Amino acid sequence: DAGVIQSPRHEVTEMGQEVTLRCKPISGHDYLFWYRQTMMRGLELLIYFNNNVPIDDSGMPEDRFSAKMPNASFSTLKIQPSEPRDSAVYFCASTPTGSSGANVLTFGAGSRLTVL
Amino acid sequence: TQLLEQSPQFLSIQEGENLTVYCNSSSVFSSLQWYRQEPGEGPVLLVTVVTGGEVKKLKRLTFQFGDARKDSSLHITAAQPGDTGLYLCAGSLSGGYNKLIFGAGTRLAVHP
Numbered sequence: 095d096a097g098v099i100q101s102p103r104h105e106v107t108e109m110g111q112e113v114t115l116r117c118k119p120i121s122g123h124d125y126l127f128w129y130r131q132t133m134m135r136g137l138e139l140l141i142y143f144n145n146n147v148p149i150d151d152s153g154m155p156e157d158r159f160s161a162k163m164p165n166a167s168f169s170t171l172k173i174q175p176s177e178p179r180d181s182a183v184y185f186c187a188s189t190p191t192g193s194s195g196a197n198v199l200t201f202g203a204g205s206r207l208t209v210l
Numbered sequence: 211t212q213l214l215e216q217s218p219q220f221l222s223i224q225e226g227e228n229l230t231v232y233c234n235s236s237s238v239f240s241s242l243q244w245y246r247q248e249p250g251e252g253p254v255l256l257v258t259v260v261t262g263g264e265v266k267k268l269k270r271l272t273f274q275f276g277d278a279r280k281d282s283s284l285h286i287t288a289a290q291p292g293d294t295g296l297y298l299c300a301g302s303l304s305g306g307y308n309k310l311i312f313g314a315g316t317r318l319a320v321h322p
Contacts, residue, residue: 098252129312136314137253137298150309185252197302198243199310201252 117186
């Protein structure tokens with residue numbers, strides 16, 4: 095298995111531009127998570143999906159952020175318009191339903207976003 | 211304020227030394243996990259602990275879950291440069307609920 099695949103790996107953009115980050119989860123994993131990592135705040139959960147349906151988006155910072163999962167093999171996280179404070183590494187992770195309730199997350203390599 | 215507090219934040223040691231890092235909370239977790247993250251990569255799961263008081267060993271790494279399921283520790287024996295990285299603990303607040311909360315991490319540097 096190729097693991098969780100994220101693109102782009104690096105994105106540099108100017109304030110006000112739209113940014114779209116992409117994720118392909120591991121086949122058969124029915125949960126998908128988007129996290130953001132910064133030095134100041136660590137890893138923060140933004141949103142997660144189960145069977146393509148958003149379950150909890152309470153971590154999404156504001157209306158400029160949106161996430162979709164049109165099918166089981168693809169998800170996007172969009173920021174419009176982007177701001178310098180959105181600069182961070184964005185991780186996608188997936189997991190199958192855990193029989194014990196202890197979930198094993200497999201993370202992608204991350205997308206490093208820099209907003210100038 | 212982090213739900214999971216990790217300490218120390220930074221640790222720089224020489225090869226061969228032993229170390230312990232801690233993960234503490236006032237909340238009870240149904241399970242707790244430890245991940246290691248290397249630069250430019252995503253976190254990779256090391257271990258999951260589920261039962262209060264549980265101890266798990268992974269080669270030179272020993273993980274313990276507190277009796278009350280509010281805290282955990284990671285002990286590394288005879289650290290090696292390959293152990294260098296960011297160690298993250300992550301807790302699940304209730305069984306079957308797939309939302310992991312991460313601590314801020316302990317950044318470990320092991321020098322030859």
